[in-house]
Amino acid sequence: MVCPICKNNQYSQTLFIKDYEYNINSREKYLNCSSCNLIYRDSYIEEKDEEILYSKSEYTPVKGGFIYDFLKTINAYYEKKVILKHVFNGKPDKKTTVLDIACGKGYLLRVLKKNTNINCFGIDINTTKNTDGVQYIQSSYKNLRAIKKINADIIIINNFIEHVEDLKHIFDIIKSAKKDSIFIIITPNSDSKARVFFKNCWSGYHAPRHKMIFNISNIEQAFNKCKSIDIESHKMHDPFTNIISVINLYKELKNSFSLLIFLKLIISPIFIFTNLMNKNRIVLIIKKNK
Numbered sequence: 001m002v003c004p005i006c007k008n009n010q011y012s013q014t015l016f017i018k019d020y021e022y023n024i025n026s027r028e029k030y031l032n033c034s035s036c037n038l039i040y041r042d043s044y045i046e047e048k049d050e051e052i053l054y055s056k057s058e059y060t061p062v063k064g065g066f067i068y069d070f071l072k073t074i075n076a077y078y079e080k081k082v083i084l085k086h087v088f089n090g091k092p093d094k095k096t097t098v099l100d101i102a103c104g105k106g107y108l109l110r111v112l113k114k115n116t117n118i119n120c121f122g123i124d125i126n127t128t129k130n131t132d133g134v135q136y137i138q139s140s141y142k143n144l145r146a147i148k149k150i151n152a153d154i155i156i157i158n159n160f161i162e163h164v165e166d167l168k169h170i171f172d173i174i175k176s177a178k179k180d181s182i183f184i185i186i187t188p189n190s191d192s193k194a195r196v197f198f199k200n201c202w203s204g205y206h207a208p209r210h211k212m213i214f215n216i217s218n219i220e221q222a223f224n225k226c227k228s229i230d231i232e233s234h235k236m237h238d239p240f241t242n243i244i245s246v247i248n249l250y251k252e253l254k255n256s257f258s259l260l261i262f263l264k265l266i267i268s269p270i271f272i273f274t275n276l277m278n279k280n281r282i283v284l285i286i287k288k289n290k
């Protein structure tokens with residue numbers, strides 16, 4: 001397979017990443033493009049298999065859980081702060097419609113809705129009951145008609161672009177969005193120190209679900225082909241995903257003992273602490289021109 005961004009067929013590294021969260025016995029091949037440095041899954045996941053990978057009874061972001069929901073909600077307050085800072089300089093001063101694509105359980109939307117100036121919509125293949133003033137639509141992100149109907153001012157794609165098999169679908173959403181609308185794309189950064197420390201156990205791979213793991217330069221390169229837009233990139237903190245990486249280390253150790261993994265697990269609290277100040281996630285802001 002060629003690199004989905006720069007179409008180069010050379011790669012500097014081949015990685016075999018286990019599915020730590022759901023089936024440690026399966027592993028997926030990822031390639032690191034030697035030209036743009038994108039890390040991408042070598043295979044294509046069919047739509048029928050997506051249903052199994054994201055099933056409501058198995059997939060944590062849909063299933064949730066007491067601790068998971070608690071941490072996601074705390075994180076959503078931080079995400080809201082970052083979004084408001086970059087889009088409204090802190091506070092929306094006029095009525096704004098926000099659409100979160102692949103919103104999962106809607107943690108971020110529920111927090112955004114606390115601001116009465118914001119109308120919140122979420123689209124996801126799994127259903128969520130309309131609560132706390134947020135309206136959910138059960139649909140795929142490929143349903144352009146449903147997305148267009150909402151006519152959002154701000155479209156959020158949070159922790160989702162890395163799952164998309166073909167970026168063409170995202171480009172189509174940008175193309176069909178109204179002038180002056182703003183896209184906020186939040187995704188793991190492959191340049192993060194956590195990827196170096198946790199190696200194949202890094203939660204940013206989330207194999208086989210993540211298709212592409214970007215850095216700032218190649219995500220900008222990917223969107224540069226969209227017309228009439230301005231792109232800005234920023235970074236944000238991401239402390240909770242390091243906890244998932246530590247859990248992955250523990251699962252790896254339980255599966256097959258290795259002294260190196262054992263030592264890494266012991267020192268991981270120190271790493272997490274020193275990594276707290278690093279910003280490991282990309283925030284890409286795309287503004288459609290007037």
Ligand SMILES: [Zn+2]
Nearest residue numbers: 003006033036
């Ligand atoms: Zn490339």
